[in-house]
Amino acid sequence: MTTAESGSFSSAALEKYLSLIDELLAQPFPEANFSDDTGCGGPDHRVRILRASQEFWDDDDGEAARKAEAELRAYLDALIAALTARWDEPLVVDLLPYLRAGLEGEAVSEPINYMSQLAGSMQAWPRRDPGRWLGLAIGQGDKELPLELLAAVGQPLALEPSESGRS
Numbered sequence: 001m002t003t004a005e006s007g008s009f010s011s012a013a014l015e016k017y018l019s020l021i022d023e024l025l026a027q028p029f030p031e032a033n034f035s036d037d038t039g040c041g042g043p044d045h046r047v048r049i050l051r052a053s054q055e056f057w058d059d060d061d062g063e064a065a066r067k068a069e070a071e072l073r074a075y076l077d078a079l080i081a082a083l084t085a086r087w088d089e090p091l092v093v094d095l096l097p098y099l100r101a102g103l104e105g106e107a108v109s110e111p112i113n114y115m116s117q118l119a120g121s122m123q124a125w126p127r128r129d130p131g132r133w134l135g136l137a138i139g140q141g142d143k144e145l146p147l148e149l150l151a152a153v154g155q156p157l158a159l160e161p162s163e164s165g166r167s
Helices: 011-026 063-087 096-103 112-116
Strands: 034-036 039-042 045-052 091-094 121-127 132-140 147-154
Touching: 011 045, 011 063, 011 132, 011 147, 045 063, 045 112, 063 121, 063 132, 063 147, 096 112, 112 132, 112 147
Parallel strands: none
Antiparallel strands: 034 039, 039 045, 045 147, 091 121, 121 132, 132 147
C-alpha cells in the first residue's frame, strides 16, 4: 500500500495497474454505454478506475485529500515512467477547452468529455498498433467525492483537434 508520508508504494499494485492498462488497450469497446464501480465505456471508449481514495465529507481542513492526492500522484508518476519507457514521452492534454466546449453545448467525443469533467489535464500516448490512445489522470467529481486514478482508452480521432482546437 502507498503511504503518503513515505512516498513509497506497492510494486505489485503498479504491476497490476500496468496489466489493467494492457487489458484496456486489447479489449474491444463495448457495443452499448455502461457504467459500474470499475469505470465506464461505450462504443468508442473505456475508462477504468485504477485506484480510488476515500470520500472527503468530514475533511474540513483538506489534510486527508492532500494525503490521498500524494498517494495517487506517486502511482501516476510511476505509471507515467513505466509507460514512457515503453512508448516514449506522453502528450500533455489540457482538458479545460473540452470542458468549456461541452458546457457551451458543443459535442465532445468520449472519453475526452468524461475526463474533462473530472481532471484538468491528462497524460496521453497515441498507440498506433492497436489504433487507440491511452490517457492517465487523477480526477475528482466534487471535493467531497473520492480522488480517482483513471486510465482512459479511446479511438485516435478523439485526440485529433478540429479547427476550433477540440475534437
